[in-house]
Amino acid sequence: MxxxxxxxxxxxxxxxxxxxxxxxxxxxxxxxxxxxxxxxxxxxxxxxxxxxxRLGADMMVVPEGSLTNITASLLVVEPGELVLDADVLAKARLTSLGRIAAQKIVRVEHSGIGSHHESADLIGFEPERDFTVQPWLVEKINRPLQAGDVILGAVRDGVLGSQLLIFGKPHVVYGRLGRTGVGTHERGVFMSFATLDALGEAIGGHGAKPAVLAPGKVSGFLAELSPGATPLQARFAILSNVKGVKVVAGDTTLSGIxxxxxxxxxxxxxxxxxxxxxxxxxxxxxxxxxxxxxxxxxxxxxxxxxxxxxxxxxxxxxxxxxxxxxxxxxxxxxxxxxxxxxxxxxxxxxxxxxxxxxxxxxxxxxxxxxxxxxxxxxxxxxxxxxxxxxxxxxxxxxxxxxx
Amino acid sequence: MLSCRSLRKSYVSERGEVLAVDGIDLDVEAGRYAAIIGRSGSGKSSLMAMVGGLSRPSDGSVVIDGTDIWGLSDDKLAAFRNRRLGFVFQFASLLPTLRLVDNVALPALLGKRGDADIYGKAATLLARMGLGDHLDAYPSECSAGEQRRAAIARALINDPVLLLADEPTSDLDEQTEIEIMDELLAVNRELGTTLVLVTHNLALAEQAGQIVHIAGGTIAS
Incomplete structure (x- = not known):
C-alpha cells in the first residue's frame, strides 16, 4: 500500500x-x-x-608614562619599568571591553638567546586568555602549551621540539610564530606567566628582580571592544574608572570592520x-x-x-x-x-x-x-x-x- | 437490509437554506434491486450520498445490515464504506495516474485486507467485466464504457453487501448504457448483492424490484 x-x-x-x-x-x-x-x-x-x-587587539592599556611604539597591529605590550596590578581592569568591570589579555615583558641581555650581547624580549602571556600570540602560530608541537615551553617570534631560529637554554635553564621550543611586521612580536620569546616567573631569579641576577615579575603585576593589557562599543566609549570608561593608566587605541578601521x-x-x-x-x-x-x-x-x-x-x-x-x-x-x-x-x-x-x-x-x-x-x-x-x-x-x- | 428513517438534508447557499431531502423513510430488502428515480434536483443523489455514508444527514438515520452508519466515528465509517459498500459514480471516477488493475485493487489495499492475492482478484474482476487484456492500461487509454466497467470491478473488490450506483450511465451512449446495466444486474442476480440505482431514465428502472420516485426531496410514490 x-x-x-x-x-x-x-x-x-x-x-x-x-x-x-x-x-x-x-x-x-x-x-x-x-x-x-x-x-x-x-x-x-x-x-x-x-x-x-590576527589583526590584533582594539586597545592596549599600559601604565601611565610608559613609552609605546604605535604599530599597525596591537599584538604585544612594550618593555618598560612601569607595571600595573593584574586585576586592575577586572575590578573596574568595564562593559565596553570584551576579551582582555594581560602580558608581562622583560628585556634581557646575556640570556643565551641569540648572540652574546643581543637583547631579547621575554614575553609572558596567559594561554587561555591570549588572542594575539597563539593565532600567529605557524607550527607547533601537537599538545597544549605547558610549563617550560617557549614560542619563538618569526625572526628567531629554533627547531620545533629542540631545547633552548635561557639563563642556563632548559626550555622546549613549542612553536614558531609567523611574520607580523611588529618588531617586538617578531623578535620575542613567548612563554606562560609561570615559565617567565620561574626565570625571575636568573633574570634578576645579583640585583633585584624586575618589578613586572612580582606576583600580581603585569606590563599591560591587550583588549577587544564589546560588540557595539566604540573606541571612544571604551577609552572614556577606562580612564574614568582606572587610575594611572594610558590607553592606546589601535586602528579604528579594523575595529569597525x-x-x-x-x-x-x-x-x-x-x-x-x-x-x-x-x-x-x-x-x-x-x-x-x-x-x-x-x-x-x-x-x-x-x-x-x-x-x-x-x-x-x-x-x-x-x-x-x-x-x-x-x-x-x-x-x-x-x-x-x-x-x-x-x-x-x-x-x-x-x-x-x-x-x-x-x-x-x-x-x-x-x-x-x-x-x-x-x-x-x-x-x-x-x-x-x-x-x-x-x-x-x-x-x-x-x-x-x-x- | 437497508433502512432509512426521517432522512433530511439541507444545504446553506447564498440564497439561504436549501432543503434537498425532506424526511424520507426507505427500506430495501437484502439482494434486491431498487431504483430511485426522479428529475434533476429532486434530491435523489443527496439521498444516495447519505445512504452511502458519503454525506452526513442533517437529521435521521441510515441502518445497513444492522449498523447505524451515521453513529460511527469517521474512521469506522470509512472502514464500513470500504468493506460493506460499493460505489459506481456518474462520472469517470478512476484515478488517472493508476493502471486499471491498481484502481480496482485500491479499496482492498486501503482496507489492509489480509487477502494476499488482491491483485489476482482484481484481475479476475476485470476479466469478468471483459477487461482482462486491459490490466495495465491507464484510464486515459480506455473508453468511457471500459472505465465504467472498471469502476464496477473496483466496487466489487471487497465483496460489498450493498452496491450503490449514482446515474452510472448518464454520459454513455445507448449501447454502452445497456452493457453497463447488464453488468450491474448480473452482479445483483449472480452475487446476490443488493443494488440501489439512482437514475432519471425510467427505462432503466423498469427491471427493478422496487422503484422509489423522489420529487421535491420527498417520496412521491
Missing part, C-alpha cells in the same frame, strides 16, 4: 510537470540559499575568529529567515491550490474507504517528495556554488594571505541534511492545513465540488 501511495504521489507530480518543476526549483533555490548561507556564514565566522584575531562584518552576518541571517518564511508561505499557497484541484480525487479516495489519515498521507507524501527533491537539488546547487566560490574569492583571499577556513565535513553534511529536512518540513507544513481541511469534508461534497 505504501508503495502504491508513493507511486500515486510520484505520478501526480509527473502529471503536472511544469508546476512540479517550478515548485522543485523554488524549493531548491530556497534550500540552496539556506545551505550555502549556513556553510559560508559558519566558515566566515571561523575565518573571522582567526583572521580578525570587525564589528561591521559581525553585524552584516546577523543581517544575512535575518534575510535568510525571511526568505525561508516567504518560501514556506508560497509552498502553502501552492499546495492549497493543488488540494483544491484534487478535491474530486480525494473525495473518491474517501468514498472507497480511505481514512482521514490516509487522505492526509497521500498529500503529505506528495509534498515531502516534491520539497525533499527540491532540498536535495538545492544542496547540490549549493555545493556547486561553493566550489565556484572556492575557486574565485577564497583562492584570491588565500593568495593575499587572508585565511579562509571551511567548516569541517561532518558539520557540512549536517547542514546539508538539515537543509533537506527543512525543505521537507516546509512541504509538510504547506500541505498540512489544506489537506487536513479537505479530509474533514464529506466525501460527497469533495466529489461534487471537484467533479
Amino acid at each position: 505504501r508503495w502504491l501511495l508513493l507511486s500515486l504521489a510520484l505520478q501526480n507530480l509527473g502529471r503536472r510537470k511544469a508546476r512540479s518543476l517550478l515548485l522543485i526549483a523554488a524549493v531548491a533555490l530556497g534550500s540552496g540559499v539556506v545551505f550555502t548561507g549556513a556553510v559560508l556564514m559558519q566558515s566566515i565566522d571561523r575565518s573571522m575568529a582567526v583572521g580578525f584575531t 570587525r564589528q561591521g562584518l559581525a553585524a552584516l552576518l546577523d543581517g544575512i541571517l535575518a534575510l535568510m529567515v525571511l526568505m525561508f518564511a516567504s518560501m514556506a508561505l508560497m509552498v502553502s499557497v501552492l499546495f492549497s491550490a493543488i488540494v483544491t484541484e484534487r478535491r474530486a480525487e480525494l473525495g473518491l479516495l474517501k468514498a472507497i474507504g480511505a481514512r482521514r489519515g490516509q487522505v492526509l498521507g497521500v498529500m503529505v507524501t506528495e509534498a515531502v517528495l516534491a520539497t525533499g527533491i527540491g532540498g536535495i537539488v538545492g544542496v547540490v546547487l549549493g555545493v556547486l556554488v561553493m566550489r565556484l566560490f572556492e575557486r574565485s574569492l577564497v583562492y584570491y583571499l588565500e593568495n593575499v594571505g587572508v585565511p579562509f577556513l571551511w567548516v569541517d565535513l561532518p558539520r557540512m553534511v549536517a547542514f546539508a541534511a538539515g537543509a533537506i529536512v527543512l525543505a521537507s518540513v516546509i512541504g509538510v507544513l504547506g500541505v498540512l492545513y489544506p489537506a487536513w481541511a479537505a479530509s474533514r469534508r464529506d466525501a460527497y461534497d469533495l466529489v461534487r465540488s471537484g467533479a
Whole structure:
C-alpha cells in the first residue's frame, strides 16, 4: 500500500510537470540559499575568529608614562619599568571591553638567546586568555602549551621540539610564530606567566628582580571592544574608572570592520529567515491550490474507504517528495556554488594571505541534511492545513465540488 | 437490509437554506434491486450520498445490515464504506495516474485486507467485466464504457453487501448504457448483492424490484 501511495504521489507530480518543476526549483533555490548561507556564514565566522584575531587587539592599556611604539597591529605590550596590578581592569568591570589579555615583558641581555650581547624580549602571556600570540602560530608541537615551553617570534631560529637554554635553564621550543611586521612580536620569546616567573631569579641576577615579575603585576593589557562599543566609549570608561593608566587605541578601521562584518552576518541571517518564511508561505499557497484541484480525487479516495489519515498521507507524501527533491537539488546547487566560490574569492583571499577556513565535513553534511529536512518540513507544513481541511469534508461534497 | 428513517438534508447557499431531502423513510430488502428515480434536483443523489455514508444527514438515520452508519466515528465509517459498500459514480471516477488493475485493487489495499492475492482478484474482476487484456492500461487509454466497467470491478473488490450506483450511465451512449446495466444486474442476480440505482431514465428502472420516485426531496410514490 505504501508503495502504491508513493507511486500515486510520484505520478501526480509527473502529471503536472511544469508546476512540479517550478515548485522543485523554488524549493531548491530556497534550500540552496539556506545551505550555502549556513556553510559560508559558519566558515566566515571561523575565518573571522582567526583572521580578525590576527589583526590584533582594539586597545592596549599600559601604565601611565610608559613609552609605546604605535604599530599597525596591537599584538604585544612594550618593555618598560612601569607595571600595573593584574586585576586592575577586572575590578573596574568595564562593559565596553570584551576579551582582555594581560602580558608581562622583560628585556634581557646575556640570556643565551641569540648572540652574546643581543637583547631579547621575554614575553609572558596567559594561554587561555591570549588572542594575539597563539593565532600567529605557524607550527607547533601537537599538545597544549605547558610549563617550560617557549614560542619563538618569526625572526628567531629554533627547531620545533629542540631545547633552548635561557639563563642556563632548559626550555622546549613549542612553536614558531609567523611574520607580523611588529618588531617586538617578531623578535620575542613567548612563554606562560609561570615559565617567565620561574626565570625571575636568573633574570634578576645579583640585583633585584624586575618589578613586572612580582606576583600580581603585569606590563599591560591587550583588549577587544564589546560588540557595539566604540573606541571612544571604551577609552572614556577606562580612564574614568582606572587610575594611572594610558590607553592606546589601535586602528579604528579594523575595529569597525570587525564589528561591521559581525553585524552584516546577523543581517544575512535575518534575510535568510525571511526568505525561508516567504518560501514556506508560497509552498502553502501552492499546495492549497493543488488540494483544491484534487478535491474530486480525494473525495473518491474517501468514498472507497480511505481514512482521514490516509487522505492526509497521500498529500503529505506528495509534498515531502516534491520539497525533499527540491532540498536535495538545492544542496547540490549549493555545493556547486561553493566550489565556484572556492575557486574565485577564497583562492584570491588565500593568495593575499587572508585565511579562509571551511567548516569541517561532518558539520557540512549536517547542514546539508538539515537543509533537506527543512525543505521537507516546509512541504509538510504547506500541505498540512489544506489537506487536513479537505479530509474533514464529506466525501460527497469533495466529489461534487471537484467533479 | 437497508433502512432509512426521517432522512433530511439541507444545504446553506447564498440564497439561504436549501432543503434537498425532506424526511424520507426507505427500506430495501437484502439482494434486491431498487431504483430511485426522479428529475434533476429532486434530491435523489443527496439521498444516495447519505445512504452511502458519503454525506452526513442533517437529521435521521441510515441502518445497513444492522449498523447505524451515521453513529460511527469517521474512521469506522470509512472502514464500513470500504468493506460493506460499493460505489459506481456518474462520472469517470478512476484515478488517472493508476493502471486499471491498481484502481480496482485500491479499496482492498486501503482496507489492509489480509487477502494476499488482491491483485489476482482484481484481475479476475476485470476479466469478468471483459477487461482482462486491459490490466495495465491507464484510464486515459480506455473508453468511457471500459472505465465504467472498471469502476464496477473496483466496487466489487471487497465483496460489498450493498452496491450503490449514482446515474452510472448518464454520459454513455445507448449501447454502452445497456452493457453497463447488464453488468450491474448480473452482479445483483449472480452475487446476490443488493443494488440501489439512482437514475432519471425510467427505462432503466423498469427491471427493478422496487422503484422509489423522489420529487421535491420527498417520496412521491
